[in-house]
Amino acid sequence: MSIEIYWGSGSTFAWRVLLALEVKQLPYASRLLEFSKKEHKTPAFLQMNPRGKVPTLKDGDFVVYESIAILQYLDRKYPQIPLFGTTAEESGAINQDVCEVLSYMEEPVSRITRPLFNGELAGKEQRVREAAEVVHQEFGRYDVRLAHSPWLRGEHISASDIVLYPFLPTLLRAAAKPAAEKLNMAYMPLSRHYPHLTRWMTAVEALPGYARTYPPHWRQ
Numbered sequence: 007m008s009i010e011i012y013w014g015s016g017s018t019f020a021w022r023v024l025l026a027l028e029v030k031q032l033p034y035a036s037r038l039l040e041f042s043k044k045e046h047k048t049p050a051f052l053q054m055n056p057r058g059k060v061p062t063l064k065d066g067d068f069v070v071y072e073s074i075a076i077l078q079y080l081d082r083k084y085p086q087i088p089l090f091g092t093t094a095e096e097s098g099a100i101n102q103d104v105c106e107v108l109s110y111m112e113e114p115v116s117r118i119t120r121p122l123f124n125g126e127l128a129g130k131e132q133r134v135r136e137a138a139e140v141v142h143q144e145f146g147r148y149d150v151r152l153a154h155s156p157w158l159r160g161e162h163i164s165a166s167d168i169v170l171y172p173f174l175p176t177l178l179r180a181a182a183k184p185a186a187e188k189l190n191m192a193y194m195p196l197s198r199h200y201p202h203l204t205r206w207m208t209a210v211e212a213l214p215g216y217a218r219t220y221p222p223h224w225r226q
């Protein structure tokens with residue numbers, strides 16, 4: 007087995023790569039790093055990724071980090087079960103979706119989840135509420151799209167789905183924290199607000215191998 011994936015429990019970025027490996031049915035060795043032990047800052051790890059971040063993927067002698075770069079690498083190297091389509095048009099559309107997640111979801115999601123997970127909400131309530139509104143607008147867009155097709159780009163799962171998905175359960179977990187109650191973010195019940203997005207989430211969670219991608223510390 008030559009693919010090694012270095013990841014951390016609960017990292018949305020690493021979750022993308024684990025999902026991609028499972029969807030593409032690639033065998034891999036899981037290297038789960040413990041942030042609390044600073045395993046991502048050891049000299050050996052920093053040699054692979056000088057930023058000391060996960061995900062980082064090693065395939066034989068080749069190392070690549072940044073979740074989207076890893077997905078692109080895997081798709082090019084192992085084209086069976088393509089994640090970025092097979093035509094220029096499909097690839098353009100899927101990359102457009104990926105860029106939209108990075109441009110419009112990543113920052114507001116982290117503006118909500120970080121203070122809630124780190125117990126640092128005090129003084130940030132208004133900023134979090136504003137971010138929640140932005141995320142609602144994005145959820146609305148996805149819900150409309152998913153009313154017409156099982157996956158974001160048609161009949162097959164693609165990088166569009168994989169790049170977006172980890173933000174959903176992470177956001178819902180943050181929103182379920184007692185501290186979030188007073189924010190009235192109104193995500194739950196998700197199925198009432200966003201029925202198609204909910205059905206899509208369930209489909210991702212039914213993928214073979216999904217359980218291996220689930221953040222271990224969330225089970226505790």
Ligand SMILES: N[C@@H](CCC(=O)N[C@@H](CS)C(=O)NCC(=O)O)C(=O)O
Pocket residue numbers: 014016017018019020046058059060061071072073074
């Ligand atoms: N843009 C990067 C983000 C990677 C990232 O920020 N990873 C976090 C975990 S969610 C990390 O490793 N943080 C540890 C640190 O910065 O010390 C990607 O898409 O891979």
